[in-house]
Amino acid sequence: MKVLVIGQGGREHALAWKLAAAESVTDVFCAPGNAGMATVGSCVPLPSDDIPALVSFAREQSIDLTVVGPEVPLVNGLVDAFQAAGLRAFGPSKQAAALEGSKAFAKEIMRRGNVPTADHVVLETLEEAQTFLQDREDQSWVVKADGLAAGKGVIMCDDRIQALEAVRHILVEDAFGNAGKQVVIEETLVGQEASILALVDGNTIVALESSQDHKRAGDGDTGPNTGGMGAYSPAPLVTPELMSDIERNVLVPTVHAMKLAGCPFQGLLYAGLMITNQGPRVLEFNVRFGDPEAQPVLLRLRSDLGEVLLAAADGRLAEFGPLEWDPRPSVCVVMASDGYPEKYQTGHPIQGLDQAAALPDVEVFHAGTTAADGQVLTSGGRVLGITALGDDHSDAKRRAYEAVKCIRWEGAWCRKDISDKVRQP
Numbered sequence: 001m002k003v004l005v006i007g008q009g010g011r012e013h014a015l016a017w018k019l020a021a022a023e024s025v026t027d028v029f030c031a032p033g034n035a036g037m038a039t040v041g042s043c044v045p046l047p048s049d050d051i052p053a054l055v056s057f058a059r060e061q062s063i064d065l066t067v068v069g070p071e072v073p074l075v076n077g078l079v080d081a082f083q084a085a086g087l088r089a090f091g092p093s094k095q096a097a098a099l100e101g102s103k104a105f106a107k108e109i110m111r112r113g114n115v116p117t118a119d120h121v122v123l124e125t126l127e128e129a130q131t132f133l134q135d136r137e138d139q140s141w142v143v144k145a146d147g148l149a150a151g152k153g154v155i156m157c158d159d160r161i162q163a164l165e166a167v168r169h170i171l172v173e174d175a176f177g178n179a180g181k182q183v184v185i186e187e188t189l190v191g192q193e194a195s196i197l198a199l200v201d202g203n204t205i206v207a208l209e210s211s212q213d214h215k216r217a218g219d220g221d222t223g224p225n226t227g228g229m230g231a232y233s234p235a236p237l238v239t240p241e242l243m244s245d246i247e248r249n250v251l252v253p254t255v256h257a258m259k260l261a262g263c264p265f266q267g268l269l270y271a272g273l274m275i276t277n278q279g280p281r282v283l284e285f286n287v288r289f290g291d292p293e294a295q296p297v298l299l300r301l302r303s304d305l306g307e308v309l310l311a312a313a314d315g316r317l318a319e320f321g322p323l324e325w326d327p328r329p330s331v332c333v334v335m336a337s338d339g340y341p342e343k344y345q346t347g348h349p350i351q352g353l354d355q356a357a358a359l360p361d362v363e364v365f366h367a368g369t370t371a372a373d374g375q376v377l378t379s380g381g382r383v384l385g386i387t388a389l390g391d392d393h394s395d396a397k398r399r400a401y402e403a404v405k406c407i408r409w410e411g412a413w414c415r416k417d418i419s420d421k422v423r424q425p
């Protein structure tokens with residue numbers, strides 16, 4: 001079958017790489033792709049948010065299955081447009097993508113499904129926030145813009161004054177534009193985070209192996225938030241018992257509540273969880289693979305990704321046996337541009353990619369790269385996701401960092417402690 005992968009980051013490279021290796025897949029196209037994706041498929045210069053152009057391309061090329069990486073085209077109705085054109089796409093409809101596109105909607109679905117999450121309120125004015133905060137004990141709060149804000153819409157606040165300031169930033173100063181017409185104020189949860197990604201076909205749920213992201217820029221989880229500086233899979237914190245708990249109390253009721261709400265969920269459901277002393281609590285839902293979680297998770301997948309995504313898109317997941325996994329853990333270290341997550345430069349030539357890729361059980365996933373005159377240049381903040389398998393997490397970490405050492409460009413940096421949390425219960 002012919003597949004089209006939409007997007008240009010590390011997650012999309014991992015998807016395109018795994019699809020290219022699948023027996024069921026004959027051709028991989030990437031729109032727009034990156035220098036790494038160009039080595040596993042044919043890149044076409046169509047931006048991931050140009051829905052009409054993507055529909056025309058998929059029609060002309062008779063694409064059998066389109067796999068959408070980023071959330072923006074999903075929230076904007078890409079899958080609906082593909083379906084209306086008689087094309088098959090893996091991912092939720094516009095209505096179902098609101099699970100990520102509106103935190104207020106996600107909270108409402110969780111309320112209906114009795115899914116454990118932080119206590120919260122949804123507010124539309126500063127006055128409402130003032131009254132709410134005034135009537136409560138002074139404590140730490142998390143203030144969130146309702147809509148998509150490229151990962152920046154979550155503000156951690158130590159007290160009521162900071163919380164009110166955050167609300168003002170979102171509602172009055174319009175820091176996130178339309179994404180900030182409503183705010184969610186919620187209690188701060190304490191624990192370790194884990195990401196559970198699951199394939200869903202509207203009814204049937206197939207959870208993937210667990211993973212853990214590293215969102216902060218600095219070692220020891222310090223510094224500003226980023227898109228994710230590394231990840232590993234599995235997350236040993238998620239024991240088989242905890243996984244059953246998450247399936248029973250988070251995934252199943254969420255998928256059921258979506259069906260009852262008239263927007264059945266088809267695609268990848270990502271539950272971002274805080275594992276608290278009281279059990280798992282949902283921090284957020286995403287409606288697509290995590291980046292960088294997809295890299296270590298897909299490196300471990302042995303099943304044919306094309307077949308299983310096709311089955312999900314066609315509502316046939318129940319026919320599928322359990323997925324097959326490499327039992328070895330994997331670790332992904334993100335290499336970033338100097339300055340990221342703030343302003344950074346691009347256009348630096350990258351050296352050592354071949355040496356790194358030649359190491360056994362290592363895959364170099366490109367996130368922000370472009371090819372020019374036979375060179376690979378940096379073109380983003382997160383540039384590469386060096387991902388390795390090992391006998392255990394520390395072996396996978398050692399292999400990943402060995403590969404990192406092969407790679408150089410001006411200003412390259414990475415966190416040095418990816419997966420160290422595995423040893424802290």
Ligand code: AMP
Pocket residue numbers: 118142144151154186187188189190193215272283284
């Ligand atoms: P979100 O986009 O909602 O997942 O938030 C991004 C990050 O903010 C999460 O990965 C957590 O690290 C943090 N976060 C969000 N909500 C909470 C909460 N209620 N308590 C503690 N941390 C949170």
Ligand code: GLY
Pocket residue numbers: 213227228286289290291292293
């Ligand atoms: N790694 C976090 C995300 O994909 O949203």
